[in-house]
Amino acid sequence: MANEPDSVDPSHALFDRFVQAQTCKETQQNFIELCRHLEVEPRDYKHFYSKLKDRLNYWKAKDLWQKIDKRAAHLDYDQGQACHQNKCLVLGAGPCGLRTAIELALLGAQVVVLEKRASFTRNNVLHLWLYTIRDLLNLGAKKFYGRFCSGSIHHISIRQLQMILLKLALILGVEVHTGVTFEGLQEPSGSTGWRAQVSPASHTAAAFEFDVFISAGGGRYVPDGFKVKELRGKLAIGITANFVNRHSKQEARVQEISGVARIYNQKFFQALQTEIGVDLENIVYYKDDTHYFVMTAKKGSLLKKGVIKQDFSDVNQLLAPANVNQEALQKYAYDAADFSTDHMLPDLEFAKNHAGHPDVAMFDFTCMHRAENASLVKERKGKRLLIALVGDSLVEPFWPLGTGIARGFLAAFDTAWMVRSWGKGVPPLEVLAERESLYQLLSQTTPENTSKNYAAYSIDPSTRYPNANLSLMKPVQVKHTVLDAHLHTCKSYSIRRLEDLLSWCQKNTAGYKHVKVKDLSESWRSGMALCALIHNFRPELIDMSCLDEYNITGNNKLAFDLMEREFGITPVMRASEMTTCGKIDQLSMVVYLTQIRNALTEKHTPYLKLCLIVQPAAPVVPMASSEAGSSELCYFCNKHLYVLERGSAEGKFFHRSCFNCYQCGSTLRQGGYTFHSDTGKPEIHFILFFYFTLFYSILFYFIIPHFILPYSPLPKPRTVHNVVPQASNTPEEPEQNQEETPESKSKPSLRKLQLSQEEKADRLSQDSDSETPASSSAASTSSSSKQQEGGEEEGYWSGGTATGMSLRDQRNRRCMRRKSEPPPSAHSQHGKMRSKFSPWNLSSPRLQQRFSVLRVAPSG
Numbered sequence: 130m131a132n133e134p135d136s137v138d139p140s141h142a143l144f145d146r147f148v149q150a151q152t153c154k155e156t157q158q159n160f161i162e163l164c165r166h167l168e169v170e171p172r173d174y175k176h177f178y179s180k181l182k183d184r185l186n187y188w189k190a191k192d193l194w195q196k197i198d199k200r201a202a203h204l205d206y207d208q209g210q211a212c213h214q215n216k217c218l219v220l221g222a223g224p225c226g227l228r229t230a231i232e233l234a235l236l237g238a239q240v241v242v243l244e245k246r247a248s249f250t251r252n253n254v255l256h257l258w259l260y261t262i263r264d265l266l267n268l269g270a271k272k273f274y275g276r277f278c279s280g281s282i283h284h285i286s287i288r289q290l291q292m293i294l295l296k297l298a299l300i301l302g303v304e305v306h307t308g309v310t311f312e313g314l315q316e317p318s319g320s321t322g323w324r325a326q327v328s329p330a331s332h333t334a335a336a337f338e339f340d341v342f343i344s345a346g347g348g349r350y351v352p353d354g355f356k357v358k359e360l361r362g363k364l365a366i367g368i369t370a371n372f373v374n375r376h377s378k379q380e381a382r383v384q385e386i387s388g389v390a391r392i393y394n395q396k397f398f399q400a401l402q403t404e405i406g407v408d409l410e411n412i413v414y415y416k417d418d419t420h421y422f423v424m425t426a427k428k429g430s431l432l433k434k435g436v437i438k439q440d441f442s443d444v445n446q447l448l449a450p451a452n453v454n455q456e457a458l459q460k461y462a463y464d465a466a467d468f469s470t471d472h473m474l475p476d477l478e479f480a481k482n483h484a485g486h487p488d489v490a491m492f493d494f495t496c497m498h499r500a501e502n503a504s505l506v507k508e509r510k511g512k513r514l515l516i517a518l519v520g521d522s523l524v525e526p527f528w529p530l531g532t533g534i535a536r537g538f539l540a541a542f543d544t545a546w547m548v549r550s551w552g553k554g555v556p557p558l559e560v561l562a563e564r565e566s567l568y569q570l571l572s573q574t575t576p577e578n579t580s581k582n583y584a585a586y587s588i589d590p591s592t593r594y595p596n597a598n599l600s601l602m603k604p605v606q607v608k609h610t611v612l613d614a615h616l617h618t619c620k621s622y623s624i625r626r627l628e629d630l631l632s633w634c635q636k637n638t639a640g641y642k643h644v645k646v647k648d649l650s651e652s653w654r655s656g657m658a659l660c661a662l663i664h665n666f667r668p669e670l671i672d673m674s675c676l677d678e679y680n681i682t683g684n685n686k687l688a689f690d691l692m693e694r695e696f697g698i699t700p701v702m703r704a705s706e707m708t709t710c711g712k713i714d715q716l717s718m719v720v721y722l723t724q725i726r727n728a729l730t731e732k733h734t735p736y737l738k739l740c741l742i743v744q745p746a747a748p749v750v751p752m753a754s755s756e757a758g759s760s761e762l763c764y765f766c767n768k769h770l771y772v773l774e775r776g777s778a779e780g781k782f783f784h785r786s787c788f789n790c791y792q793c794g795s796t797l798r799q800g801g802y803t804f805h806s807d808t809g810k811p812e813i814h815f816i817l818f819f820y821f822t823l824f825y826s827i828l829f830y831f832i833i834p835h836f837i838l839p840y841s842p843l844p845k846p847r848t849v850h851n852v853v854p855q856a857s858n859t860p861e862e863p864e865q866n867q868e869e870t871p872e873s874k875s876k877p878s879l880r881k882l883q884l885s886q887e888e889k890a891d892r893l894s895q896d897s898d899s900e901t902p903a904s905s906s907a908a909s910t911s912s913s914s915k916q917q918e919g920g921e922e923e924g925y926w927s928g929g930t931a932t933g934m935s936l937r938d939q940r941n942r943r944c945m946r947r948k949s950e951p952p953p954s955a956h957s958q959h960g961k962m963r964s965k966f967s968p969w970n971l972s973s974p975r976l977q978q979r980f981s982v983l984r985v986a987p988s989g
């Protein structure tokens with residue numbers, strides 16, 4: 130009941146106490162009491178939140194539930210099922226460890242956090258990017274800390290942030306153990322999984338078995354297996370100082386300094402130096418729980434002021450506690466704070482740090498650390514462990530820049546996304562490759578280059594990083610992050626499948642005379658093994674006793690014919706070539722045997738895909754597909770075409786030996802030819818190159834300067850560009866006019882079409898099986914210089930004349946003709962030749978790059 134006094138229900142009071150608790154200990158105690166009172170068991174992490182919500186019928190809590198429910202309903206979490214089988218250990222209850230823990234809990238994982246500090250005592254204040262503010266507000270931060278980012282304040286003390294996140298984590302069923310130090314990983318034994326060695330050793334957390342380990346222990350803790358890079362800059366000595374904030378009116382009036390660097394306010398820094406001898410590079414002042422100052426001081430002034438006792442070139446020696454005069458340091462920080470706030474802060478008194486001492490500290494920012502990898506996988510005794518770094522242990526931030534928590538949270542989200550993939554069973558190398566791809570972005574992220582749609586931020590990287598390339602790193606590039614064990618790399622993954630096929634063949638040919646299958650190539654030469662395979666499954670088809678192992682052609686012909694007749698599997702080569710060919714191509718044999726296996730066992734296995742992995746350069750054409758029919762005869766000689774002899778271009782299949790230049794007779798190679806549009810015959814590209822060069826010389830030096838430029842002062846995108854300017858055809862004129870004249874038909878213009886999603890999908894699907902990816906029909910004519918630069922960003926180019934014809938048909942019609950066909954009319958001379966290397970050719974990498982956005986399948 131909304132208006133019921135809180136005192137009526139003790140659970141309400143307990144909830145209020147939990148929400149308002151100011152220390153870690155108080156929070157944990159109130160939480161335990163609340164759970165006890167409501168009879169909900171926090172260890173029942175799967176149902177804890179929903180039970181708590183059901184049993185705590187309190188309007189103040191409902192506001193919070195709404196926020197949490199909204200977040201939890203995000204599709205990324207699959208209603209808490211995405212990682213429901215994962216168990217995650219998080220080291221460190223700093224802001225980044227807790228933020229990660231919350232996301233893991235929302236994904237449905239069991240999460241345990243270990244924190245060596247018994248209390249949250251860090252006064253230092255963190256600058257928050259707008260997205261972090263939005264993120265925390267969406268999680269209900271204001272319910273826990275009313276002053277959170279009120280007005281224009283974009284910062285929060287680490288302690289307050291930890292408190293907010295701790296409360297949220299507890300509500301979501303995360304177990305947080307403070308005063309427990311993680312000492313190392315304990316490898317699985319036969320019966321147990323991965324565990325942690327903790328101190329105190331008797332702590333219950335030591336029995337927790339997990340498959341995900343998140344290290345968020347701050348800059349000083351990096352687990353085994355990770356390499357850390359040192360980023361050494363010019364000497365930078367940081368000083369942090371916290372003074373008690375009494376929240377008086379006078380203090381409230383003092384202006385914050387959100388970050389001043391010397392170069393932007395030389396007058397101020399000069400005055401600071403001359404008046405009080407404090408020489409700084411920059412200074413930040415935030416008013417939060419404390420008056421917090423962080424500054425970068427110059428070594429000279431620290432020496433002069435006696436803060437640093439003795440000068441050393443080695444920074445470690447220079448800043449070693451024995452070489453620092455604490456009292457002088459306090460005086461130095463005090464003077465800087467007092468001067469920079471114009472002596473307006475009354476009674477400056479140092480706040481106390483966790484050890485009860487004045488909270489002033491000096492740090493070395495000279496050398497920052499950055500882990501080489503964000504994640505790795507360990508496997509022992511068949512148990513895999515995904516390990517990830519977040520927060521300072523991943524990338525140490527330069528505090529005065531305020532990037533720490535912003536990048537820290539981004540890494541927390543990216544890590545949660547990775548764990549989600551892990552939970553969904555994505556192969557480890559793919560999981561790691563995607564994480565490392567994102568990690569490459571982290572150090573470059575700024576408020577400017579991340580998405581401004583903060584409301585849409587989720588653990589899905591695409592909501593945060595515009596244009597993020599999640600496959601920047603390939604699985605093979607992260608192999609080294611899979612530590613020892615027997616995880617399958619890409620290669621071994623493929624090899625394993627090859628081995629599967631081989632062992633299937635061996636099993637099904639075992640015991641046959643003169644058959645010894647040792648590999649997927651030479652063992653098949655005699656044809657005996659193929660016959661044995663057939664006999665094993667269909668003994669009625671073959672009489673093995675009649676076969677002669679030396680009759681290679683006969684055996685193979687028999688097997689090939691049977692396979693084609695009975696199962697529709699096209700032979701890989703002529704039977705006679707099994708005798709004559711030097712080496713049997715393993716790839717083709719694998720394709721052939723895979724089809725046989727599928728046919729004989731009526732199973733579908735992914736070998737075609739596998740073959741592409743094994744030998745990506747070789748074209749793999751599914752033989753039993755409808756294309757097989759069209760490829761049975763050579764396009765040029767009309768004779769039977771076997772897969773092993775087969776070449777293809779422009780959607781046609783032919784004997785590789787028939788693919789000759791019609792001018793000089795040389796054998797052509799894929800990519801090094803063009804088709805003559807008159808004859809439909811291939812020719813070497815240098816002939817084309819000659820015409821091409823000549824054509825463009827005329828275009829650029831004569832036609833454009835004399836005809837196009839005088840009439841077209843401004844290049845217009847999305848308009849028609851013709852090779853030869855026609856007085857009657859301004860660029861804006863409708864295309865239909867051109868189609869009506871025979872001349873316009875013979876000179877297909879490049880027209881940019883505005884296509885519907887369906888049309889785009891149609892075009893994409895037409896191109897997807899093309900030998901030369903993307904429609905190259907556009908390439909048959911020329912265009913303006915703007916187009917040459919690939920100046921268009923979206924849309925499709927298409928030949929302007931044909932209707933009701935697929936792009937590929939148009940292209941083939943124009944570019945290839947059978948020898949028997951009559952030559953085209955003289956009108957078509959304009960578009961007579963094109964090169965694969967033409968800038969108009971959309972299959973050229975340059976244009977593909979520009980158009981890559983269009984290749985993404987249109988979303989529904």
Ligand SMILES: NC(=O)C1=CN([C@@H]2O[C@H](COP(=O)(O)OP(=O)(O)OC[C@H]3O[C@@H](n4cnc5c(N)ncnc54)[C@H](OP(=O)(O)O)[C@@H]3O)[C@@H](O)[C@H]2O)C=CC1
Pocket residue numbers: 220221222223224225226243244245246253254255287309310311312345346347348349350369519520521522526528532533534535537
């Ligand atoms: N402006 C500032 O002055 C500072 C800012 N930050 C910012 O805070 C952000 C969050 O940092 P975050 O990455 O969460 O790290 P934090 O340093 O905030 O938190 C890590 C926590 O893990 C604890 N810890 C370390 N080792 C162990 C262990 N073996 N077992 C159990 N607990 C352990 C640490 O204790 P302990 O600290 O005792 O080692 C610490 O409490 C950073 O991005 C950074 O920018 C961080 C520090 C100072």
